[in-house]
Amino acid sequence: MAVAELEVARLKKDFPIFDTEINGKRLVYLDSASSSQKPRAVLDAMEHYYETTHANVHRGQYEIAVQATELFEEARGKVQQFIGAGSTREIVFAKNVTEAINLVAHTWGRANLGAGDAVLLTHMEHHANIVPWLILQEQLGFEIRWLPLTPDYQLDLTDLDRLIDGVKLVGVTAMSNVLGTLTPVRRITDAAHAAGALCLVDAAQYVPHLVTDVGGLGADFLGFTGHKMLGPTGIGVLWGREELLDAMPPFLGGGEMIRDVRVDGFEPTDLPWKFEAGTPPIAEAIGLGAAVDYLTGVGMQAIRQHEIALTQYALDALTARYGDDITIYGPTDAEFRGGVISFSFRGIHPHDLSQVLDQSGVCVRAGHHCAKPLMRCLQVGATARASLYLYNDEADVDALVDALANAESLFL
Amino acid sequence: MPGLEDLYREIILDHYRNPRNRGELPTPPAHRVEGFNPLCGDEIVVYLTVDDGVVTDLKIGGQGCSISQSSASMMSAAVKGKTVEEARALIRAFKGMMSIHEQRLDGEAEATAEADAAANAEVKLGDLEALQGVVKFPVRIKCATLSWNTLGQGLDEVAATASR
Numbered sequence: 001m002a003v004a005e006l007e008v009a010r011l012k013k014d015f016p017i018f019d020t021e022i023n024g025k026r027l028v029y030l031d032s033a034s035s036s037q038k039p040r041a042v043l044d045a046m047e048h049y050y051e052t053t054h055a056n057v058h059r060g061q062y063e064i065a066v067q068a069t070e071l072f073e074e075a076r077g078k079v080q081q082f083i084g085a086g087s088t089r090e091i092v093f094a095k096n097v098t099e100a101i102n103l104v105a106h107t108w109g110r111a112n113l114g115a116g117d118a119v120l121l122t123h124m125e126h127h128a129n130i131v132p133w134l135i136l137q138e139q140l141g142f143e144i145r146w147l148p149l150t151p152d153y154q155l156d157l158t159d160l161d162r163l164i165d166g167v168k169l170v171g172v173t174a175m176s177n178v179l180g181t182l183t184p185v186r187r188i189t190d191a192a193h194a195a196g197a198l199c200l201v202d203a204a205q206y207v208p209h210l211v212t213d214v215g216g217l218g219a220d221f222l223g224f225t226g227h228k229m230l231g232p233t234g235i236g237v238l239w240g241r242e243e244l245l246d247a248m249p250p251f252l253g254g255g256e257m258i259r260d261v262r263v264d265g266f267e268p269t270d271l272p273w274k275f276e277a278g279t280p281p282i283a284e285a286i287g288l289g290a291a292v293d294y295l296t297g298v299g300m301q302a303i304r305q306h307e308i309a310l311t312q313y314a315l316d317a318l319t320a321r322y323g324d325d326i327t328i329y330g331p332t333d334a335e336f337r338g339g340v341i342s343f344s345f346r347g348i349h350p351h352d353l354s355q356v357l358d359q360s361g362v363c364v365r366a367g368h369h370c371a372k373p374l375m376r377c378l379q380v381g382a383t384a385r386a387s388l389y390l391y392n393d394e395a396d397v398d399a400l401v402d403a404l405a406n407a408e409s410l411f412l
Numbered sequence: 413m414p415g416l417e418d419l420y421r422e423i424i425l426d427h428y429r430n431p432r433n434r435g436e437l438p439t440p441p442a443h444r445v446e447g448f449n450p451l452c453g454d455e456i457v458v459y460l461t462v463d464d465g466v467v468t469d470l471k472i473g474g475q476g477c478s479i480s481q482s483s484a485s486m487m488s489a490a491v492k493g494k495t496v497e498e499a500r501a502l503i504r505a506f507k508g509m510m511s512i513h514e515q516r517l518d519g520e521a522e523a524t525a526e527a528d529a530a531a532n533a534e535v536k537l538g539d540l541e542a543l544q545g546v547v548k549f550p551v552r553i554k555c556a557t558l559s560w561n562t563l564g565q566g567l568d569e570v571a572a573t574a575s576r
Binding site for chain 1: 451
């Protein structure tokens, strides 16, 4: 099957970093699950803002302050459209998905969880959707239950009905940042609602790669991160159903998030600014808006089709060349997974693999991928992880496959 | 970019493929101490027996990359049979080679690099000098020093237990 759903050679030219050479070799960037590269359009949007209309938002009455506010709020509107949200009131800008989940934990969680309550998480979660709940559990004393894995790297839903009974919140990743598994989000949100629980979806690996419709997923809260979807660092999004966000107490206190402050109290302002204390990351929001425009221009359907084809190509190429010497942790059918490929290779430690691949300009992640409970399920300390995005092509995959042979000759 | 031959010297690969003093010791009488590299998930377990101020036995457990494993293996060979003071001097010399100098709060911080160099001149690192190339790969320094920091912690714990 031809992988050329996208004209990758043309797309690569939009990303200045691909002009860089590493060790005299072209950059083969296979770590987009950690952070994606940025197209010129995003960099230009941020630079143009700083050069022409930078001022604080929601404060000044002068022309450039008005323009800055318009650009900032326009970016919020782009994000709203991109994920199918009903209103910009539901789009809260946060630092990243980690902050988005912490926001829910420390506002909704603090107001709704206590001794005798329960939260259901999964063994597939990133630390960002584990540690905030562990911190809160220490303070409030609720129970945390865990949905386990099946041997074929899916969530084991066998005991879902029993585990979800009496739970107030379910936290689930939409796509594993280690396994690439696309989880049955709709099935889980339906089960949560049937049990009277809310469902928070960690969509950090999902929103950048698939058409996202928060209503279709049935989520109550959904978080994601700008820098994994061609945007800058320092900006992420919490989407929440408006009535839930409305009922929640504020998170961080300060300027921007208030309607009135007296010496004996305060009144928070409207959504979404109630959750955006202090001067927000304005340029970063504008950059994220430009990233959304870029992704929409290429087409999320086309990106998904490209990634299915390229992921299948990679899975096939790695197993054809190395057979039983490579262990891939994740589903084998690219239709049902994302382009995140974690693997072990001939017992060579992932650090050493990554170091050797770097000599060939091939960038992969090595480590526990901020998912230590999952690593314990897999009974490994670390894996190597190659992850694909719209700017990757078969030549990038071939470079990975070839470079692995260098590790083989060095360590074995 | 420095070449891989700077990092993966043959003696390092030998210790990686054939780690010395690998295993466990019964606790007690041995002391067990764990070290973690939180960035990458490497874990090391050091078992050590100290008798009359001498490290009489030492075993290494855990998992990690070739650099952390070979460093631990070389450390075990270098430290076994040495006095606690000699072991501490080795730790300091090794960390000095990794460009890590203890920060002091008594106003002598600027002198520590020179002091370490002078102290290290008297310590024979031997095979351990093969790990010198790690300095050219800054992200791997933590791999090389994991076992040494863990040993240092273990010696501190043994001393604290003995003085109780």
